[in-house]
Amino acid sequence: MTGLRTFLLAASLAACGSALGSTRLDDSLSPRQRVDAVARWQYDGTGDWNEDQINALVADVRSMEFRLRTAAYVGRNAEIYLSLPLHVTGLRTPTAMRVEWNTRGVFTPGSVLPGNRALVYRGKITAPVMSDFFDFRIFLDARTSERGIEFDPVFEIDVLSQ
């Protein structure tokens, strides 16, 4: 009995935290499910490169469209973040990657490191689906990159108090 009460209380707290905290947005409407890019040298050719520059890689992903289901939040003030998981497949240390992006105006440009998130929208949610095109530039360090890097950009929404 005691055990049951404890569980119910925990479930209640979890539900409350979910409503006030971050919720992952469903982006399954996005047209492209998987995007492949190839890394290239950021500082190529001759030059007085230091060791960091010699190992600097960059990969570009152009016009990746995200469509986020925001119907549940229409009319509410909210913040939307783009986050990266701390663990990125193929990366030995989280600090060995940085993702920058530009957009077409619905969301804001920014950058983020693995294990962090960056604000891409703040304001009233006005549409059931919010979409924008992202041009990603991914910066990597060859000293910590293993064969094949893979990650999932995740969008989270925080509903603000009215």
Added chain:
Amino acid sequence: MTRTLSLVVALALAPLAAQAATVTIGNGGGRLILQIGSTAATINQVNFSVPGGSVGNGVAVVSSNVTPASPTCPANTVLIDAQARSQLVNPRTATLSVNSSTPLTTGTFTIPFSQFAWTASTPGGGGSGCLNAPVTIPSGTFSGGTAQSLITFNTSRRACICAQFSYLNQNVVSAGTYTGRVTYTLAMP
């Protein structure tokens, strides 16, 4: 009981947390970059002048000039800049070698390249173009062989020096203007 319920809740939330996009980044190829002297196809010429009375006296003669002058190294030196890069964390090994097997000639007379040496300046000094290179190519003397190894280093790194050449002047040779060419090769199996 509690565990079973927890699993049901997790499954019910899963559709709401759907995510679609995955970005994969493949590795590109490695890269070898080698610059000897000037950029592009220019072949630098290192000039020596040995007075007639000094020929063969064993006193080394430092080069009188290098043409064209290197924009990144001190005057009268030649940039030797080797980069070996790999996009994988597991290092690959690169070797810089030189072929000095063809001697200098004037008519039928020859001087082997084993009569020439170089001194490596310390990276980071003055106008050195090797300011940021972590690996220094040792000073040495040409062997006269086809594949004299100068340095072996792991990716992704850069070995670089500004080299000043000298003629060892150990043999009496016929007068004349001798010319010859050495060729550097950077390889990464």
